[in-house]
Amino acid sequence: MIKVDNLSYSFPQKNLYDKISFTIEDGQHCAFIGTSGSGKSTLIDIIMDPEKYLFDGKLDIDPNCRIGYVSQFSQLGKVKETTVFEYIGEEFIKLQNEITSICAEMETASDIDTLLERYQQASDAFDAINGDEFESNINKKLNLANLNKHKDLMISDLSGGEFKLIQVIKEMLNSPDLIIMDEPDVFLDFENLNSLKNLINSYKKTMLVITHNRYLLNHCFNKIIHLENMGLQEFDGRYIDYNFSLLQTKIELQELAIADIEEIERNKTLINKLRFIATNNSDASKGKTLKARVKIQERLETRRIKAPFVDIKQPYINLASDNKIEEETIILKVNDYSVSFDEILLENVSFEIKSNEKVALIGSNGSGKTTLLREIFKNNHDSIEINKDVKLAYLSQLQVEILNESNTIIEEFFDAGFKTNQEIKSYISNYGFDEKVMNQKIESLSGGEKNILQLAKVASNNANLLLLDEPTSHLDTYSQIALEKAIENYNGAILMISHDYYSIINCMDYVLIIEDKTIRKISMRKFRKMIYSNHFDKDYLEIEQKKKSVETKIALALKDTDFELAKILSEELEKLIKLL
Template identity: 30%
Template sequence: MILLQSYNISKYFGAKQILNEVNVTIQDHEKIGLVGVNGAGKSTLLKILTGQLTPDAGELMRSGNLTLGYLAQDSGLESGRTIYEEMLSLFQPLIELEQQLRKLEELMGDSQVKSNETEFHRVLNQYDRLSETFREQGGYSYHSLIRGVLQGLDFPEVDDHSPISVLSGGQKTRLALAKNLLQKPDLLILDEPTNYLDIHSLAWLEQYLQTYSGAVLVVSHDRYFLDKVVTKIIELEFGRATTYPTNYSGFIDLKNQQQESLSKQFEQQQTEIAKAKDFIQRNMVRASTTKRAQSRLKALEKMELIEGPAAKQKQVFFTFDIKLKSGNDVLQVSDLAVGYSGVALAKKINFLIERGESVALLGPNGIGKSTLLKTIVGELPSLEGYLRKGTNVSIGYYAQQQEKLNPQKTVLDELWDDYRLMDERDVRTILGNFLFRGEDVYKKVGDLSGGEKARLSLAKLMLQKANLLILDEPTNHLDILSREILESSLVDYPGTILFVSHDRYFLNKMATRVIELSPAGTESFLGNYDYYQEKKAERNSQTTEKKELAKTQLGKQSYLESKEQQRLERKRLKRIEELEQLISATEEKITQITADLEKPEVAQNYTSCLELSSELSEKKFALDNYLEEWVSLTEE
């Protein structure tokens, strides 16, 4: 079933056309990735599809009763409530239904209602009906659903006393994502949902969206994420949309094949046209060949011309180089503790980085990765231990928030002030390579987008020619094409790299070693991200085996204790089996009593109706107790 469809959507901002006759179709249950360079119009299209913008031309059609959830880029949730209260507000109808059930239970226990056969029967029927509705709508699971989503998005300890107002911007964005997921709309539209998620949260979100019952349209620059989640790609390029029935990696292959095929067809046709024109020019004036030339001219005029391959999108272009080669030992860290105001975020940090390595620093959000990088570059003092730079080591630092940029300067001055000996033409050429062209160089830094600030920071970093690059989330705010160019530049870089990133595609391509930062300190893994994951999984498996072995050895050492545990386990399993039989028998009895109560002869007999209703209440009470005990025993 088609949930949403756009037909020939066009949109202008001033004289500039952003979207040109864009056609998009979203079917029920589809998982779609919307890709394109920064400025291609992705967010504009999403706002049109969600009704926040009106197209200048074209039509938008939605299925009846379509429910739609929309997470705008970096849109934080603002509320005066606590985290849990805000999530709970999504289930207000269920909460009200639960309150109605409690009131009905009170009425059913009221002596006056019990003594009135007609009223008691009415209350009982209403209770049964509402109970079934409550169960079908998830009344018994919405609390655990809230907890699961919040924990998956890195809100591990949430209670009624956690106010939203004190959260950071990134946390508020994650909370807005959580609210959208809990609403479970027919169509979920997400603009850069992976911002502010660490690797563990990303993996959780991937799994959640893979099994999501509705349709998903997502904009993301995370290629690993797109490969895992989507089965269809819509590319926006030069204002037009092209659909590919595959994930991101498949889309790249398909597009390259199509471009190559189109290029060959175009070249062949151009060769044919050139030959035809040459024949016509040589033979049109000769009486003996005029008719043949005219026939060839008519055929040329009727020829259906093949459009040449589209011009390439503007691309950033840069390479990293070094002024001076460093010594073999680039950076040594021993028993280091880092943090703020004397409070350590991470301790027992030990590692040695050698020349030519590309080392990824991994760890959960809040563990102190960025703090460690700031300590290495000298922006923060260390709390314990020491770090030592090697011979001739010069550091180039890329900050995650681009806080080293001056928001009051123009783009041109921000770069030129650090390199006054450069000619203005050379500075402009470099800025042009990073897509700052014409009047763009006079923009204020404070007015730049996240992607533009990232490109400007990379331009400054490139000119440093440092032999040790310290990079904190270098792919943030970069579109996919810019990320690929950054990867290619860093692969050819002759120096040493230490970086933090949650872009797993980037991690796989760049890392030659992974250092994991945890509360216990640091641990090194030789290889890229996939190898690190394999070793972690292998280690977890070995840990499980060791635990099983330890249990066996413990059993040998404490035979009597083991026998007692076995006896208790047999008793537990036997009780579970008994409970399952009791639950089944009680449910059958409840069904039978409910059917008896609906019989006309019983309904007209006050005494029988009262006895059956009382028995029904007793059976339901017993069933609840059986189920509660069964859940407790099975969880053990």
């Protein structure tokens, strides 16, 4: 369906791809992964509109291939007011009305040849999208997404997550040969995420989906396309198996790399000795021996193992604060809090958080989580009491609330209180931003890069209470894991809105769940039971925990260069993966 051969493309400030090649076959469900800013969305733009870009290499697309597209950005505000059914069925209803209109014209027309041609074209288009069964198919997809009760609702009454699912259903029912989706999971609550999984798995045609969501990656795809460090590799199989193959490669390459490094160091020592002898000896042969040894060193450096898919930059996120408050101190108290817009969102909500607690705030899309977090940050509501020793930092799911997108990265951190260019460059380089992009406008960054930048600003505040609204959204899996480590090591309190159950399970002490317009506290044990009983097979959680434990042991073995132990543990890991 699509064949890319030796494609290269660059921005003025950045090289994106260097001779990448891949194919997408009919019927494959491909997950498109890679670190933030590696060029995934740009490559999708090239596939959808190749005439717009000047690239080297070949891009062949079946000329009859119809492509559907779901953007990572919500289009809810741009859609005209209509019902859910009419929105999904727009193309069907339009063709149906056209066919009816042509038939009416035929009744009075003297020359019907042109009308017959138009009728045939409209009829063929209607058949191509299975028009005769469109009402039945809409109902099936709505049921699959657990949105059957929303059929007659107005589009404006939907939450952002519900509308994203409706967009996916609309594209699927238009029956394109290839559906491309750019992070369709962003901001979806647990139920909607599960609905998206069901929709993806029900689609029988070809898919290319950019996603960093570990739940979808583990349950929806039979091919992985991985873009990293200007290179690309493809893997036929599950994401979990691809990750395992990367780990095995890492063990092998690190072992070989150690041998390479040892040989390079031995040669370097010899060069230093020869250089000393050559400078203190007029014998020309000594200089020739030195030159020969330097050439050997150059060859060793050239052939040194490079692994673009193993050596992946992970940002170093450090949230630690030196404004620590005693552990038993209550730093946030919410008492009898209520909020309403057109209707009541939250009513008589009360809870408190201590200075060392890490708390997840969860609930369905549109239940009032972000509103509550903003109110706490503003701290001007009678029902909200914050300890006088608390210093707050806030990360917003709406990145423009925290970042001035017309600023460059340098300007943004000068505004945040940094004093010199060098101080900013030194600090921000930990987060994966090199000098080349320091003077780049923030608006030109990817969604993931903007969130990493937000995290860098949050971390620089030295705050002892963090309010994080969907901090893993748009982040690649490597950055998600880096954030989890940072949260685990943080010595203050966190209130975090999230729909990423991996982050919640790995990092949080307990959960505040919004149900029936109020909030109740549940333990992590109950949360695990609730989520895993609804979304996973019986033993999934236990196997996942064992898998994580073995992966941690492998990481430690590699750190200690104990490659034999790493290989033994990888065999244990492979057995667990087969169970999943």
